[in-house]
Amino acid sequence: xxxxxxxxxxxxxxxxxxxxxxxxxxxxxxxxxxxxxxxxxxxxxxxxxxxxxxxxxxxxxxxxxxxxxxxxxxxxxxxxxxxxxxxxxxxxxxxxxxxxxxxxxxxxxxxxxxxxxxxxxxxxxxxxxxxxxxxxxxxxxxxxxxxxxxxxxxxxxxxxxxxxxxxxxxxxxxxxxxxxxxxxxxxxxxxxxxxxxxxxxxxxxxxxxxxxxxxxxxxxxxxxxxxxxxxxxxxxxxxxxxxxxxxxxxxxxxxxxxxxxxxxxxxxxxxxxxxxxxxxxxxxxxxxxxxxxxxxxxxxxxxxxxxxxxxxxxxxxxxxxxxxxxxxxxxxxxxxxxxxxxxxxxxxxxxxxxxxxxxxxxxxxxxxxxxxxxxxxxxxxxxxxxxxxxxxxxxxxxxxxxxxxxxxxxxxxxxxxxxxxxxxxxxxxxxxxxxxxxxxxxxxxxxxxxxxxxxxxxxxxxxxxxxxxxxxxxxxxx
Ligand code: NAD
Numbered sequence: 001x002x003x004x005x006x007x008x009x010x011x012x013x014x015x016x017x018x019x020x021x022x023x024x025x026x027x028x029x030x031x032x033x034x035x036x037x038x039x040x041x042x043x044x045x046x047x048x049x050x051x052x053x054x055x056x057x058x059x060x061x062x063x064x065x066x067x068x069x070x071x072x073x074x075x076x077x078x079x080x081x082x083x084x085x086x087x088x089x090x091x092x093x094x095x096x097x098x099x100x101x102x103x104x105x106x107x108x109x110x111x112x113x114x115x116x117x118x119x120x121x122x123x124x125x126x127x128x129x130x131x132x133x134x135x136x137x138x139x140x141x142x143x144x145x146x147x148x149x150x151x152x153x154x155x156x157x158x159x160x161x162x163x164x165x166x167x168x169x170x171x172x173x174x175x176x177x178x179x180x181x182x183x184x185x186x187x188x189x190x191x192x193x194x195x196x197x198x199x200x201x202x203x204x205x206x207x208x209x210x211x212x213x214x215x216x217x218x219x220x221x222x223x224x225x226x227x228x229x230x231x232x233x234x235x236x237x238x239x240x241x242x243x244x245x246x247x248x249x250x251x252x253x254x255x256x257x258x259x260x261x262x263x264x265x266x267x268x269x270x271x272x273x274x275x276x277x278x279x280x281x282x283x284x285x286x287x288x289x290x291x292x293x294x295x296x297x298x299x300x301x302x303x304x305x306x307x308x309x310x311x312x313x314x315x316x317x318x319x320x321x322x323x324x325x326x327x328x329x330x331x332x333x334x335x336x337x338x339x340x341x342x343x344x345x346x347x348x349x350x351x352x353x354x355x356x357x358x359x360x361x362x363x364x365x366x367x368x369x370x371x372x373x374x375x376x377x378x379x380x381x382x383x384x385x386x387x388x389x390x391x392x393x394x395x396x397x398x399x400x401x402x403x404x405x406x407x408x409x410x411x412x413x414x415x416x417x418x419x420x421x422x423x424x425x426x427x428x429x430x431x432x433x434x435x436x437x438x439x440x441x442x443x444x445x446x447x448x449x450x451x452x453x454x455x456x457x458x459x460x461x462x463x464x465x466x467x468x469x470x471x472x473x474x475x476x477x478x
Contacts, residue, residue, distance in 0.1 A: 001032040003178075005041055005202060006185045008048035009195025015040045020175055020203070025092035025321040026312045028358040034178060037203035039211035042170065045199035046217040049141040049168035052196030057168060062117035069113030069160060072191035076106040079187060083180055087152050088313035090177040092320035092360070093276055095313050101153050104443065105184065108156030111443045112464070116164040119464055124472075131475040136468045138166035139243075140219035143212045145205075145233065146181060147225045148174035148323050149279040149382075155181045157443075158222045161463035163197065170199045170218070172209045176323050178202050205229065216240050220467070223247070224281070227452050245456030245466055247281060247448060249380045250408030253401040254284040254437065255391075255423065258292040260413035261435070262300065270304040270386075272411070272437045274349075274364050277310070277319040278384035279327070282409040282447075284437055285381065287368070287388040288400050294390040298346065298368055301388070305366040308349030308384075312359075315352055319384055321360040328360035331383030335365050338376050343367050346388070378404050394419060398426045407450035411437040430457075 002019065004011040014035040021030035035041075052058075076083065080102040088098040124132040142162045146154045151173055162169050173181040178200075185200045201208050209229075213221050213236040221244040223233045230248040237244045254269045256262070272284035289297050309317040322328040339345055349364035368388025370376045376387040391397045401410060407428040413435060414420055424432045430448045431438075438445070446460035456466050 003032065003034045003182050003202070005035045005037050005045070006182070006198070006200040007041070007045050008051070008199065009189060014038065014203070015044075022090065022179070023176075023324065024089065025323055026359045027356040028325070028360070031089070032179070034175070034202040037201035037208040039207070041201050041203070042172075042208055042211040042215060045170045045201050046141055046212075046215050048196040048199050049170055050217060052168040052194060053138075053140060055194065055196070057194050057197050058166070060166070062119070062166070065164060065166060066113045066116030068192045069109045069116065069163060072188050072193070073106045073109035073113060075187040075191055076102065076109060076184070079183070080106070083152060083183060086179045086183055090151070090179045091148065091323060093313060094311075094316045094318070094320055096316055097276060098313065101150060105152045105156035107443045108153075108160040112160035112164040115461060115464060119165070119468075126474070129476055129478070131477065133473050134470050135473065136165065136464075137471050138468055140167065141217055142167040142169045142467065143215070143218045143221040144169055144171040145209050145213065145221070145223040145225065146171060146173040146178075148176035149276060149281070151177045152180035152184065154224055155184050157458050159198070161458075161467045163193070165464055165468040167220070167467060168197045170201060170212055172201050172203065172205075172212050175202065175204050210236065213237055214239065218242055220244065222456075222458070230454060245448070245458060246454035247456075247458065248452060248454040249281045249382070250283075250406040250429075250449060250453045251286060251378065251380050251404040252282055252284050252406070252409040252411070252429070253286040253288050254411040255397050255401055255413065256287070256289045256293070256297060257397070257414035257416070257419065258290040259415045260293075261415065262293065262297050264435070265413045266297070266300045266304060268437050269411070270301060270308075273386045274308060274319050274384045277322060277362070278331075278364070279323060279382050282431075284409070284411055285386060286377065287386055288391050288397060289388060290397070291390045291392055294388075298366075298388050301386070302347035302366055305347035305349055305364055305386070308364045309352055310349060310361050310363060311352035311355060317352060318349065319364060322362055322383060323360070325360065327382065328362065331362050331381055331385065334376065334381045334383065334385060335362070338367055338374070341374075343370055343374060343376060349384070372400065372403065380406065394422070398423070402428045405452040408453040409433065429453075
């Protein structure tokens with residue numbers, strides 16, 4: 001199977017005719033090719049998006065735009081199985097996770113399709129003889145750099161609000177997983193999106209991605225991925241004074257007080273780190289437990305970890321493989337060096353029988369107590385590794401929770417209502433979950449980070465503000 005670029009409603013090969021092999025993470029074998037887009041292809045896509053804005057799309061009512069997005073949501077639901085199969089093949093994730101991803105993408109287009117014509121402006125009382133209104137307008141051409149961990153969901157998360165607000169998009173999905181983004185583009189055309197409103201340029205980050213974010217024809221960029229590349233995106237867009245939203249991962253704490261409902265917390269905490277094999281920006285990767293219940297609770301978590309199983313999508317177990325050889329080596333290096341340095345490994349999951357020895361599988365690992373300044377306690381591993389640490393009291397819990405460069409999500413487990421409120425205020429993060437954990441939460445909930453987790457907000461109605469700007473119109477009358 002070979003997949004092409006989508007530019008101005010047509011599927012085309014890259015101008016240079018080059019391709020990239022797509023690797024199955026369960027076997028390390030190539031199973032299809034995608035087009036290797038470069039600057040020339042990005043340029044054609046940006047020009048196509050601008051032409052779309054100058055054409056019927058730019059004049060379409062918000063209601064009509066919303067209807068197209070809602071039709072797309074219905075098509076996604078109808079093709080849910082196919083999308084899930086593709087996502088699972090491309091990323092190696094269990095089928096149940098891939099199915100949930102497909103359902104979430106549909107929900108993004110449903111939510112933002114419904115919201116498209118409910119974005120109202122303002123009127124402002126001003127001097128006598130003046131009418132002043134503030135209207136929301138699209139940025140123009142929006143650039144979307146999509147990562148490999150949740151390709152389909154990320155496409156829905158950034159594209160649906162952008163289109164709802166009337167932008168025209170150029171999407172650069174990850175070279176490691178982009179098949180569902182191409183399928184979603186096919187469905188978007190079927191739903192009636194005019195040519196050029198959505199363009200997809202597959203390719204490497206350093207080629208297609210860098211060319212897109214540095215292109216003088218884009219007016220806004222959204223990026224999800226590593227802090228290092230986030231900085232490059234920021235520098236590239238700054239040269240053209242283009243605003244961007246950056247979502248750069250986290251080291252999210254699960255904070256368990258001694259009065260918490262431990263039986264309720266345990267399975268949710270385990271799920272929040274092993275979901276998608278830990279390759280989730282909002283994974284709860286630090287387990288902070290109050291001293292009095294530390295031993296008991298960590299032992300419960302260790303039991304859960306020992307029961308975890310890793311396998312292929314069809315096996316539908318707790319975890320799939322890492323996405324690629326680089327990520328596989330990185331996560332294994334974290335685990336090996338922690339063991340070598342004497343950090344206690346408390347429990348490990350198991351790989352299923354019969355897996356390819358070339359697959360990028362890693363057994364989930366629970367370490368503890370992890371020294372507070374150790375890499376396992378501070379760095380984003382992006383794998384199924386949970387680092388447990390004890391804390392003494394509320395003050396200590398806040399200090400420890402805020403002791404990383406990140407601030408994306410936090411979980412607080414306590415039955416004390418006042419403490420819930422205090423903790424929610426004092427933790428530096430974009431989301432706080434109390435006695436629950438949503439790994440980023442639903443489509444309705446604004447999401448994004450503080451500190452090195454990035455800035456700007458996606459999801460919820462706030463995303464519509466990010467994906468648009470305002471125009472103030474002042475009219476004088478006699
Ligand atoms: P990455 O940041 O290199 O890749 C993310 C996306 O950015 C991909 O589409 C890639 O092609 C693109 N990209 C790469 N270089 C670019 C550039 N110069 N300009 C524009 N786009 C560019 O991530 P990675 O190397 O695949 O993974 C490394 C680490 O990043 C992971 O270990 C993890 O910690 C983090 N990560 C975080 C998320 C998240 O959801 N926050 C997602 C993926 C990776």
